[in-house]
Amino acid sequence: MTRHERRDLRNGLLFASPYIAGFLLFTLYPVVASLYYSFCQYNVVRPPAWIGWENYYALFFDDPQFWKSLYNTLYFTAFSVPLGLVFSIGLAMLLNQKVRGMSVYRTVFFLPTIVPIVASSVLWLWVLNPESGLINGMLRQIGIEGPGWIASEHWSKPSLILMSLWGVGGAMVIFLAGLAEVPQTLYEAADIDGASRWMKFRHVTVPMLTPTILFNLVMGLINSLQYFTQVYVMTGGKGTPVDSTMFYPLYLYRNSFYYLRMGYASAMAWLLFLVILAATLALLVSSKRWVHYHGE
């Protein structure tokens, strides 16, 4: 190592030292501790007691609520992520047409994403109110008696999916930037070949957007598997009615801070981590087949 390289190494580590310390204190230690707790009976007050695989065994074979909460979260993810992608691409395509007032529309679509989640959840609780809410009030005007939305066992998850679509503005802004990067020459070439609008969308726009789609897909997946605050606020932390909104992170939170089963909750956290890791890796591996990078 030359003197130069040594100096760079020393400076590099020095500048990175806040993160290195933070990583050890706030990431590495808790990750290892949480793995250890997941094999323990632990309630914070008394020291953890090793019980082997019992937490995992109980989760898999003895706890229907665990499966219910996993099902609820996967159900929500399976609908909200793809629908969110379709809507955000659709809005971005509409806004990309150089229409007048574009920045006003963009602002309107984007605003819901910066509203504090507690405020938007309280607001949607009111909008979705079965008797006096805005949506059922409007439906009643055209002679339809709307469902109980968030108060109904069957409509509560679709309500939350609907609410999540109100927040597609963030992904839309990223897609807009992606669209701006598509070289115009590709469209001109497609015009010369006599391509229709649909063919241009399908064979130029979509392939060029695939890196952005991958990014939004991964972020959407990670976020929706951790979807918590909305259900906590809208059901007072209960996951009602009849556990239909008992989402995985909410059940984990209840195990930690209501029942003080921290070991059990740690096991749940690790399973969630593995699910997120597997899903992200699967997407990244599959992306080699469907994501096109510029200049390849």
Place this chain on the structure above:
Amino acid sequence: MANKRTRAYSRAKWLPHVFLVIASLLFAAPFLWMLSTSFKPESRIFPQPGKPPQWLPTTEKTDESGRRMITCQDQPGVELRVEENGMHVLLVGGKELRVWPEDFDIQQQFGLHWQNYADAFLRMNFLLNLRNTLFICVSCALGCIASSSLVAYSFARIPWRGRNAMFVLVLATMMLPYQVTLIPMFAVFSKLGWVGTFKPLILPAFFGVPFYIFLLRQFFMGIPQDLSAAARIDGCSEFGIFWRIILPLSKPALATTGLFVFLFEWGDFLNPLVYLQDDRQYTLAVALQQFQSAHESLWGPLMAMSTVITLPILILFFLTQKTFIQGITLTGLKG
């Protein structure tokens, strides 16, 4: 033929507008409904049977002597008094009528019912909650800018062995769900006796936050290397380059970081919920949730409080719109 083409062309022009107008109305409706509800008196918040949802907030119309103006069987009049059995005595067309409340309407005029805001302020420790929130937001923003810019500088501008591996680590930790670290951190902070203080909420921001390290690194990499090289020849230390050259050139990125952290902490719910213990410590977000769970159907004050929490964010957004959108694009695209 030409005619047909122009018609197709103009349809292509206005069709997106139609979609956009409908979509924006759908997106804006919940906001407008929040605002409208926050200004309505209790009697107008719940829809009148058979009437459409009322968008404009109204208040009751009164005559010069303060009597409520009413409509009974399509005739205008005033309300004189309410009798003990619940019947209302009305003066309609010079005659006194005794009717039940559902048999007449109180005349309405456009007006703002500010009482909801007063109620919300009084029922919450509003100023205290605001002060707590601001304290946490500003501390985290400053801590995050200071620490993340140092770390980002290391990854962007110093070619040290192992930095790529460590940068991959930074990106990988963004995938780690907060649930994994929450419980051990809670155990540590409760051992230290810090549960019920702001320390667990603020301290981690001073150790570099992966998302902002990434954002700032993207920005720093775009600054020409020649500037650093020239400064090095002039005998400037590494920290001097960082402090005197890179930071002054990165003001927009630093501002974006501060803004994002501020917004995130303003709306954060889980961490304050876990670590703050009594209502004198609550942030606005937690205070609103507690208020909501205690008074589920006080929609007027609830919407007033939601408006108050949202408004500063909206104002901040409008003031910094350009920085904002650029910041999002920077993190989303250049990965």
